[in-house]
Amino acid sequence: MGPKIKQINRRLNELATEWNSFDLGPSRRETHSFVNSSDVIGRDKDKENIIDHLKEPSEDGNIPVIPIVGIGGLGKTTLVQLVYNDDRITELFPLKLWICVSEDFDLPRLLKLMILSVNKEENCDGLTVESLQTCLRSLLNDKKFLLVLDDVWNENRARWIELRDLLRSMDGLSQRRSL
Template sequence: MAEAVVTVLLENLSSLFQKELGSIIGVDEELKKLSSTFTAIRAVLADAEMKQFTDLAIKDWLRKVEDAALLLDDILDEFSTHDLQNQNQQQKGGWFNKIHASCHSSFGLKNAMFRRRMANKMKRMRETLQNIAEERKMFHLCERIATTDKKAELMEWRQTSSVITQPEIYGREEDKERVVQALIQTCDTERAAVHTIVGLGGLGKTTLAQLVFNDDRITMHFDLKIWVCVSEDFSLKRMIKAILDSASVSVSGNLDIDPLQKKLQQALQGKRYLLVLDDIWSEDQEKWDRLKNSLVACGSKVGSSILVTTRLTKVASIMGTLPPHDLSFLSDED
């Protein structure tokens, strides 16, 4: 589990660096040092997780690694939320709001207090992680490439489904309504219109997609609903297999692309479908074009739609045929 948590954390850090958020807040170097230390720790996690069953000290060390990764992930969420708050203030418009926003700029008192508070958290985080990194040397752990089983465990840990697992969900009613209406009102002449939900990790993109997917109006509007958790593997063959599996179409053996595409055509032809592609990271335009062309060639009903969730604005710009739905932080009232 520690390896999976650290891997996702490093992906979140990478996303932060792409947004250059660290340099804006003034902690860019601290984040890079933490990322480097976590990368070094991750190199021995596969060995540590194998040995933890016979060494309680290593098991305790893995727990410390996981706790540290979760703590840093919480800190990253604070950075992201602070950045979104500043963006929202600046987008309100009007001379009064502009003056108000300028008072809360990076030179303002509020941001100065935030930077000081976060700098203290980062210092404590760095000290904790340095101790954990030093402690690993006591165990003489080897650097190992993750086994197939470990990679499968990580993929399973990151998998999502269309089932809503949270008992209560607050603050996303307006977002849900906007996305539902956009899907239902998709232009009748548009085949495979692509809607995107974009937002930072932890804001609830998957939860919002689940709410939309299970809405009664969506169920009534579409003949077929399909949910695929994508994550990192965006190969055409894997994607078609996952779509067919979600559509309850059996795929026997290791079929090549041609028979898979024929099965896809049979599954979607003459139907208005909704396809959710959750958690996309790939920025490969060619891979997306191949998948979309395969979907368009299926002869589905007009009004079919694809709903994509991603952290990356570049993915949304590559895939989306409509303006993205930018998911913001929840207010204190929500």
């Protein structure tokens, strides 16, 4: 039995080495808001539907969210980039924030990214979550803004509720939208 276990362990080590050679470990993909709209074909109707939703006022006191979901490669990010860069959206939301969440839903990291999106001069290093949310609140209060959370993979409801509650606690909630 001992030699069989050693053989299995040896084979597992070989497989682990081979697996690592593919460099398929966790990676953070960064997205951005720019898109060359002339390179995008066939998304006009989807874009107009989203813009129409963004124009609607919030009535129920909840943070208005427009989820765009689907398997990778369908063009979800490209669609949101088209909406984000549309002149009507820029008029409607003078302040726009593009945050790439990726697999690591880390509230302090997301708060720092939001703060830096509003004020690139802000120093967030070493701040607690309390300080970060206070800073973000002071930057966003009474401002109409669009928040895009792109490349979201985390389904941990408690973390999303924490972020939602933080955003909900700011004044002028009905003037915000999230994609």
